[in-house]
Amino acid sequence: MKSKTGKLAATVIAAALSAGLASGAWAQQSADSASAASAGTSDTGSAGNANGGGLPQIQQQGDVSYTSGGVGLDESRALLREQAHWPLSLRFTGPTADYLSGVTVRIVGGKGGEVLNTESMGPYMLVKLPPGSYTVYAKYKDQEKKQAVSVSGPGKAKAAFHWSIQ
Secondary structure: OHHHHHHHHHHHHHHHHHHHHHHHHHHHHHHHHHHHHHHOOOOOOHHHOOOOOOOOOOEEEOOEEEEEEOOOHHHHHHHHHHHHHOOEEEEEEOHHHOEOOOOEEEEEEOOOOEEEEEEOOOOEEEEEOOOEEEEEEEEEOOEEEEEEEEEOOOOOEEEEEEOOOO
16 A cells, blocks of 8 residues: 555656646746737837837937937838938948947038937937928047938938048
């Protein structure tokens, strides 16, 4: 009888352990699924964005909306995809076409009033401006460059700034 009781106890313990391990694996899988669901299938986890699709957070300064980034692949793709929907698209590169961040961007309207003054969080910046003529000043380290742009509608105006300094 002792032999049967021992085998029965061992079988019960083995079954309990198996059930415990299986439920632990199921709980982990559920947690992973919940985490993936909250992140979304379009990777909304970049740069703390809440816009979805990898697009960095949209900022507001006065009447001007803008977003910048592109350090990660998901952000770069999202910004490139979205540039057709924004009136002005800017790109910042350094030596050997290195992408730059930390570029100070000032945009001045045709009448001399500053409409945007911010720092780029990556090599791409998209800006919503009303139609008109503007001058974009981009400063990296101690070197400032400027370009005149004419904004006429979404996806129309683009400016690229390149520095040969590191």
